[in-house]
Amino acid sequence: MKMLKYTFGLLVGAVVFLSSCRDTVDPNIPYTDFDTGAYLRTIDRTSTTFNFFDLASSNFALTLEAVDSEDGASVETVDINVQHRRLITGVGLEYTPSAGPVTVKTLSASDFGANSESRFLRTSFVITAAEALAAVGLTEADIEGGDVFEFSLELHDKYGRTFNRENVSGNIAGGVFYSSPFQYFVSVICPSDLGGTYAYSQTSDYCGDATFEGSVTFTATSTTGSYTISDAAFGLWGECYGDAWGGSVRLNDACGNLTMSGTDSYGDSYSMTVTSSDTEKFTFDWINTWGEYGTVTIFANDGESFPIFQ
Template sequence: MKKYIFYYLLVFMGIMLIQTGCSDDAPVGDYFADEQYNARGTVITPSNVVNGFFDLGDLDNSSIAFDLAQTGEAASSVSVLANYNGGGFSEVTSVSSLPTTVTVNANDVISALGLDANSIAVGDVIVMVFDATSGGGTYRSSNTLSAPFSCLSALAGTYNYASTNYWCAGPDLTGEVTIIETGAGTYSFDDWSFGSYGNCYGGFGTWGSLSMNDVCNKISLSGEDNYGDTWELTINSVSGADLDLTWTNTYGEYGTTVLTRTDGTNWPPLSN
């Protein structure tokens, strides 16, 4: 008899559970799907970044570009905001249709954030976020885009030289010299004397660990030649495809040389 009572009790409890689960207040059907599962807002995703950094050596002409796409509700507008080294965000630009390609200029970022361009250093970072406005409200996507301040250095190549006023008072010299990239922003010349060693000594020197360093278009030399002498290189002027420089070393040798590009491009604004 106890078994039958227990059986009927289980059946009764099951009926009550079914009735409770089917009540109007239960989170099922269209009401529950609409209110609990339908996405609100828009997720913005940047991709296909061009450049990827702001060039401190040429901020006036520096920019990055990227594509923006959306998922979720259709956005009526997207604000692109930026901060500097973890500070507060300010709007740089906005778009009203997606997908699209956005170009952000370095000077626009500097202006929007109230930065002093002279205080920005290599390694400082701009982080961009995206606030999308849609029917569900305005939401900030978790996707971000980082753009550090860095410097483009592309000095490697073979150039014509014209050497004058060198230490052994020989005739004007012309020829070709190759700048060899030995690392990021570091270079070596295949002839540091720009032809003068060949005229004065009858052959090339041994250049040891001499290195030319380019940090945001600021040129300096490091290392020493195989004789233990250090060298200096002074940029006299840059005019289009012509780079006028003077070199000296602690042995007392010196010379003036004009390097001319032959690839149809101009030298960057190099200085010391």
Template sequence: MKKYKILSMLLALGFFVGACKTEMIEPIDLDALETGGYVRTVTPYPVGASTFNYSAADMAGTKMEFLAEAVTPNKGADFASYELVIKFVDATPANGTKTTAALPLKVLQASSFTKDATTGYPRATITVTGTEALTATKLTTSDIAVGDRFEITGTMKLTNGKSFSISNTGANITGGAFYSSPFFYRVNVIK
């Protein structure tokens, strides 16, 4: 009887081991996967709705500024440019309604970025002055008031023709704390 128990257990173990055996499935070809890129905001960190401000009283002397890093799988080698567009949102109708469409602001070529010694990715300080914002939106200081805002949207272009912006990038990249790549910068008009 003892032999039958041992034989039964060995037979069950054999079936169990045999049932777990699978065919080798073709592994994922990681080199064939689509890849992209993003422009990470290094400082200030994190970027929020109240991170950047323009002073309505001193538009000529105020600016929005951040340190940006172009991240691609090959350390930014296929990064071509970072294009910025700007939109003015008039939230104070007392001085008229001057909300604009998205208008071209500036294009930063990859050549204006410098490889960072620590990360190996290209970095640049991106600055948009109050005067640049007014010029791009064709507004004057009398058109803006405390409570209004400028919205700056970025698009990363790669040398292979692909482009990445807030509209085709996932929430993990645009809203995640690790990647810090909103592709969108809100500049509030304050006193």
């Protein structure tokens, strides 16, 4: 009987302890400077990339939930700051502005409201690429594919405290429950969608003046912006030798800069130079290390269009 009472007492104690922990989970938020505080749980990342080819329509958008012992009511303002960075080979990261992040938008307590999914207050915001560029003092012409915009949040509560990426703990920033990093990295990406079969026209005097037509297939690989070419000589071998082309040559699209890599079945490598480009077609000169060459125009399929290549 004594053992039964002892076991029952432990069980009750454990239940009370767990209940107590659950009741105090929200205010007891571990920061480097505070034992209690507030954080901004990431509910939805609507948009976290900028399209290099369409910066005018690109934006950064989040839905956040303010979590504290007052169900989010302690939040006074949230500053959204931004800084642009670029990785320069042999140099490292270069930041603009170099002095540090600048505020691009400030949310007030009135921007947070009730929701049907939890008791905490939520807010959603959108920052356009144009707003981010203006904040850091850059224009679209200054941007390159692979650039990154670092957005960081600073939560100011009505008690005069500030919570940000500098004092946030690892549990809050990286924990699945908290999901509140206080910083978000928005990359400038270069979508590439050249996979498909296209009609081409080629002119070459490699084996006598000739203009010939055909079709070529670009097949996407596991590397973004890289495509295998079904015939990297674009019919020249058939025209000159009556032979089918063979090998493994790729067309590489790096933010509109087209290059060739790889070799044919004889070990010769290929290169290309784009000479003209519009939405309906693009033209380039190609040559391989054997000395074969030609000028090729690739035509967009009906209802499709190309970006401007270079």
